[in-house]
Amino acid sequence: MTAPGTTLVIGATGTTGSRTAARLAAAGHRVRAASRRAAPVPGAEAVRFDWYDETTHAAALEDADRLYLVPPVGDPDPAAVMLPFLERARAAGVRRAVLLSSSAVPEGGPAVGAVHAALRRGMVEEWAVLRPSWFMQNFTGSHPHADSIRESGTFMTAAGDGRIGFVDADDIAAVAVHALTDAHAPCTDLVLTGPEALSHDDIAAVLTRVAGRPVRHRRLTPAQLRDRLTAALPEEFAALLADMDRAIADGAEDRTTDTVHRVTGRPPHSFPAVAERELRRAD
Template sequence: MSGDARDRVLVTGATGTTGSRVARRIAEQGHAVTAATRTPGRKTGARDVRFDWYDADTHGPALHGADRAYLVPPVGDPRPVEVVLPFLERARAAGVRRVVLLSSSAIPAGGPGAGQVHELLAGGMFEEWAVLRPSWFMQNFTGRHPHAAGLRAEGVVASATGDGRVAFVDAEDIAAVAVGSLTAPVAPCTDLLVTGPEALSYDEVAAVLHEVTGRPAAHRRLTYEQMRDRLADGGMPREFADVLARMDLAIAEGAEDRVTQTVQRMTGRPPITFRAHAEAALRRGHASP
């Protein structure tokens, strides 16, 4: 890695859906890893440290010795830039030279949420950077997301997406692109739209889950207001629930009906299909419904 003797990658959200995979893959490649999480000690294979976006006292130990960072902004915060910007300033002063941010395909630079952090990176805050903008996760239907919970409880996935299609992407593919962005000799210095290999409607997703698991699975179509209230009633901050419900409306209007070659280009292999993901989740005992 250049002429810098430092070779440590800080992974925030290191026990999360993408962070855990990034930390594992980076360690397997022989790089030193600091796994930053609110719940250290989960045997991530890295140096675990306690990290809380809202506790600045945890930021220094997390940054110690790191020259690159995988950044997962605080989940559910509609204005994450307010805590992420001071952290990035501290990271730059501490010697971090490359930052890879996890954002979303639905959020452009300068947009809400992580879009404000994206704008900082694109504006030159770090010379080496990348912003991952993955489509919606396949794990939403097989993990701990409200969609998966609804499938397990009722055999139903509820959304306001209508007939809109999404090129759902597996978190393993997102992690592979993140690792490439963190370890490549030259940083991408751009945003990377990360999708799966095919765009599917929620009706089609439910049909695949039914075929793979043999259990009931259907798409319940909601209005924007019904979706917002459903998320808020489930404990999500209402402002964030509104943002997610509006993203469903954008999907209904075709905003996510696109497929990119980012995974193929960054990893040399095609992205995982939704059927393959569902079959693997079923083997692990995690597939919904």
């Protein structure tokens, strides 16, 4: 592929999008930062973008030759809006797309798994699918877990004793930048984890030590979690998230990979290090 032109980062104010846009801009790449409010991002051109408003798509795609794709949040069928957009992007000259998916969603699986399958079938010339494990920032940023911890010192899951290779969003962004700008695109999916698999009780223990106050993991059944989530999310999506926790409890996410180290040349950050970095920064 020729030298990078403009990279359109969709979800540029989100957890991974903001970090990816910032890293690209800092490295001197031309970045168009897309969000629903066209919020400014240092070093990037801000543009309004809404998955559900096609009138925002053409301006976002102008002169872009690569995309960082964050699916619409909370949509159980993101392919319905993402695949037509990718067709339009290809026609507009986009040659490379990097999709944010999940370690829990295989190619052809539910939700964004259909977009993953379309990329492998050749939706664009060059591609990668990032399949990170659960974000470490879920406990330190703007996620409901983090909000609950700040408000009550507790967070709730239906994951039981299941362990997860939680990953730092900074590491996801570092891999995304390589996938977007390296001479050769991965043209595969990349499962991203941190250096160790931890249970939610382990997470609570680390947060208790770092924050200097008790943090407790409250255990729910999958049905209880689904019912709680349904108050804020579409029922189908709430059921999907509850089923993911059930799978975690059964060991589906108890793994680590060397992908971050292999792609970036450095080891992934540990959860204690990220908690220290982000909770100290917030104080």
